[in-house]
Amino acid sequence: MSLIDAKRRTIHDVAKAAGVSISTASNALNGTGRTNPETRDRVRKIAEEIGFRPNALARGLLQKRSHAIGMLTNDTYGRLTLPMAAGVSEVLVDQGVSVFLCATNNDPRLARLHLDALLDRQVDGIIFTATRLDLKPPVELTRLPIPVVYVFAEGPPESVAFIPDDAQGARLAVEQLMRLGRTRILHITGPEDYQAARTRAGAYRKSVGEGAEVLFGNWSEEWGREAVDTVFGREGSKPDAIFCGSDEIARGVIDALRDVNISVPEDVSVVGFDNWEVVSKQTRPPLTTVDMELKELGHQAGLAILSLSKGEVFDPGVRKLPCSLIVRRSCGAEQT
Amino acid sequence: MSLIDAKRRTIHDVAKAAGVSISTASNALNGTGRTNPETRDRVRKIAEEIGFRPNALARGLLQKRSHAIGMLTNDTYGRLTLPMAAGVSEVLVDQGVSVFLCATNNDPRLARLHLDALLDRQVDGIIFTATRLDLKPPVELTRLPIPVVYVFAEGPPESVAFIPDDAQGARLAVEQLMRLGRTRILHITGPEDYQAARTRAGAYRKSVGEGAEVLFGNWSEEWGREAVDTVFGREGSKPDAIFCGSDEIARGVIDALRDVNISVPEDVSVVGFDNWEVVSKQTRPPLTTVDMELKELGHQAGLAILSLSKGEVFDPGVRKLPCSLIVRRSCGAEQT
DNA sequence: GTGAAAGCGCTAACAA
DNA sequence: TTGTTAGCGCTTTCAC
Numbered sequence: 001m002s003l004i005d006a007k008r009r010t011i012h013d014v015a016k017a018a019g020v021s022i023s024t025a026s027n028a029l030n031g032t033g034r035t036n037p038e039t040r041d042r043v044r045k046i047a048e049e050i051g052f053r054p055n056a057l058a059r060g061l062l063q064k065r066s067h068a069i070g071m072l073t074n075d076t077y078g079r080l081t082l083p084m085a086a087g088v089s090e091v092l093v094d095q096g097v098s099v100f101l102c103a104t105n106n107d108p109r110l111a112r113l114h115l116d117a118l119l120d121r122q123v124d125g126i127i128f129t130a131t132r133l134d135l136k137p138p139v140e141l142t143r144l145p146i147p148v149v150y151v152f153a154e155g156p157p158e159s160v161a162f163i164p165d166d167a168q169g170a171r172l173a174v175e176q177l178m179r180l181g182r183t184r185i186l187h188i189t190g191p192e193d194y195q196a197a198r199t200r201a202g203a204y205r206k207s208v209g210e211g212a213e214v215l216f217g218n219w220s221e222e223w224g225r226e227a228v229d230t231v232f233g234r235e236g237s238k239p240d241a242i243f244c245g246s247d248e249i250a251r252g253v254i255d256a257l258r259d260v261n262i263s264v265p266e267d268v269s270v271v272g273f274d275n276w277e278v279v280s281k282q283t284r285p286p287l288t289t290v291d292m293e294l295k296e297l298g299h300q301a302g303l304a305i306l307s308l309s310k311g312e313v314f315d316p317g318v319r320k321l322p323c324s325l326i327v328r329r330s331c332g333a334e335q336t
Numbered sequence: 337m338s339l340i341d342a343k344r345r346t347i348h349d350v351a352k353a354a355g356v357s358i359s360t361a362s363n364a365l366n367g368t369g370r371t372n373p374e375t376r377d378r379v380r381k382i383a384e385e386i387g388f389r390p391n392a393l394a395r396g397l398l399q400k401r402s403h404a405i406g407m408l409t410n411d412t413y414g415r416l417t418l419p420m421a422a423g424v425s426e427v428l429v430d431q432g433v434s435v436f437l438c439a440t441n442n443d444p445r446l447a448r449l450h451l452d453a454l455l456d457r458q459v460d461g462i463i464f465t466a467t468r469l470d471l472k473p474p475v476e477l478t479r480l481p482i483p484v485v486y487v488f489a490e491g492p493p494e495s496v497a498f499i500p501d502d503a504q505g506a507r508l509a510v511e512q513l514m515r516l517g518r519t520r521i522l523h524i525t526g527p528e529d530y531q532a533a534r535t536r537a538g539a540y541r542k543s544v545g546e547g548a549e550v551l552f553g554n555w556s557e558e559w560g561r562e563a564v565d566t567v568f569g570r571e572g573s574k575p576d577a578i579f580c581g582s583d584e585i586a587r588g589v590i591d592a593l594r595d596v597n598i599s600v601p602e603d604v605s606v607v608g609f610d611n612w613e614v615v616s617k618q619t620r621p622p623l624t625t626v627d628m629e630l631k632e633l634g635h636q637a638g639l640a641i642l643s644l645s646k647g648e649v650f651d652p653g654v655r656k657l658p659c660s661l662i663v664r665r666s667c668g669a670e671q672t
Numbered sequence: 673g674t675g676a677a678a679g680c681g682c683t684a685a686c687a688a
Numbered sequence: 689t690t691g692t693t694a695g696c697g698c699t700t701t702c703a704c
Contacts, residue, residue: 346680347681347683358682359682359683359684362683363684366683368683368684390681391680391681393680393682394680394683395682396682397680
């Protein structure tokens with residue numbers, strides 16, 4: 001009903017149809033002030049009937065709150081962003097808050113343009129998302145008149161940030177491998193200049209032993225294959241488990257092992273990181289991997305920005321959210 | 337400067353600081369009406385200095401245009417949506433139009449909630465995106481007071497829609513295979529109840545011959561492997577080329593061929609569909625595939641909604657945008 | 673319990 | 689060329 005009406009109804013129309021004043025209509029609709037229950041119900045019924053929908057622009061102008069937030073992201077493909085964004089809007093839509101999506105492509109000019117637009121629109125807050133922890137926002141995000149929440153990025157000191165707990169995720173992976181009795185665990189991961197790679201590697205070494213071998217490379221399948229070729233081609237004892245820094249690397253690893261007739265998980269157990277299902281569900285065997293709980297990250301970030309935008313106190317700091325382990329056949333219970 | 341000011345400046349502040357009236361300030365800033373060039377420059381300079389940014393809410397309220405549009409999508413993972421959305425906002429951001437992202441997860445309740453929110457916010461238009469052509473929007477999108485553009489979805493009659501030209505894309509693939517001298521081309525694709533699968537298969541048959549074999553299945557790697565096992569395990573002549581309905585299928589096909597020592601592209605050429613780089617760049621050899629030009633789809637959709645929202649005439653109908661062929665080694669020129 | 677009036681920040685007639 | 693005025697749709701005192 002409300003949708004298929006060509007002309008928009010205003011609170012004026014409601015008031016007239018109900019035979020009350022505008023302010024009474026407003027009070028009745030919002031449950032503010034004192035209103036006779038009968039009047040209130042009558043007004044609401046009429047509003048419903050004529051398809052009245054409040055103009056969010058007018059409301060925002062007056063309340064100085066737009067009930068909208070902006071999401072600034074430099075992730076082009078959306079692999080991290082979209083699941084997260086879905087989490088954000090999931091918790092916000094019920095609160096009447098909408099989300100502007102701004103893809104900056106890591107271009108400062110674009111970022112600036114988007115930021116200005118968001119500010120002009122009086123958004124109640126901004127969520128900034130990066131694709132890697134150590135990437136700085138492409139624009140100055142401090143001293144804005146509105147709160148900012150960082151996701152997958154550590155903001156300046158005293159800011160609110162949410163990141164996955166990479167160390168705990170890595171421990172999850174290593175513990176699973178140890179539980180299966182694996183003793184010669186290898187870690188193949190991405191570039192050492194990624195903070196996430198270093199953190200995961202650090203946690204791995206802490207669990208396995210400080211001398212444990214880490215092969216830094218890049219995030220690709222090809223690197224996974226290459227690393228396996230190197231390790232299994234050289235002299236000395238071979239690993240009986242490989243913890244990979246990403247699902248893509250893990251896929252390369254599994255393929256390479258397959259090529260040299262080493263079976264997974266019987267001979268070598270493999271664990272990945274990301275739970276990017278297009279990869280992790282398609283490996284043969286399917287990949288046990290660490291899930292960063294992106295949606296939950298989004299939920300938390302959404303709740304945080306909501307709270308902050310209401311002026312509530314919210315302790316600053318970097319919050320590390322636990323990862324979970326998705327157990328599939330590449331390293332599972334069934335294999336013992 | 338403009339960003340780091342805690343308090344918001346209004347046009348009132350500008351007018352006072354410049355010693356002119358509010359309307360003169362408005363005219364000067366927007367270049368409307370007649371203003372003395374000197375006054376205009378002075379006002380603009382002062383506005384800049386004190387960090388004035390116009391309140392989009394107030395402006396929208398008056399102009400009855402919010403300069404914002406909504407994007408309603410049922411794509412959860414964002415594989416199609418995000419590149420497209422980036423295209424949309426790329427053409428709109430320069431026009432001062434922002435984009436609300438609404439992920440419906442195909443849930444009618446959510447869709448309704450989002451749609452109501454968009455309408456309340458007075459968006460100037462809506463872009464509806466689906467993940468498959470034959471999926472109906474989860475809410476009634478006709479007879480809205482604002483224009484709607486469909487992407488990856490055919491709206492009701494007389495609506496404006498943009499979809500990739502699946503038939504042309506399929507022809508591109510088949511022609512490439514024929515150009516290489518392949519004569520026994522097979523098509524392995526997704527479920528027959530996907531319109532895109534049927535269209536691609538139809539175009540393929542038209543090029544190759546009406547009796548040409550099509551194997552419908554699903555969009556997975558596993559199906560690609562299974563199909564290859566079937567085809568190469570049975571009696572009779574074997575294909576020398578395989579056109580796959582998706583990159584994932586193609587990846588399965590390539591892996592399965594590899595398993596039985598059939599080399600790609602020497603023995604069998606393979607072409608995929610999607611150019612989803614996480615898949616197509618990682619196959620061995622890298623995959624020649626059809627790119628649906630998602631970003632361009634977004635550009636067009638953005639321009640269309642912009643034009644429609646201004647009340648300009650825009651011919652209704654389904655516009656099929658050409659796909660392009662990305663040639664990689666699985667079926668390339670070098671192989672001859 | 674209800675209504676009149678002011679005003680959010682801005683634009684656009686119209687007057688001066 | 690500039691200023692005065694009205695008003696977009698709504699919320700919110702404050703009289704009645």
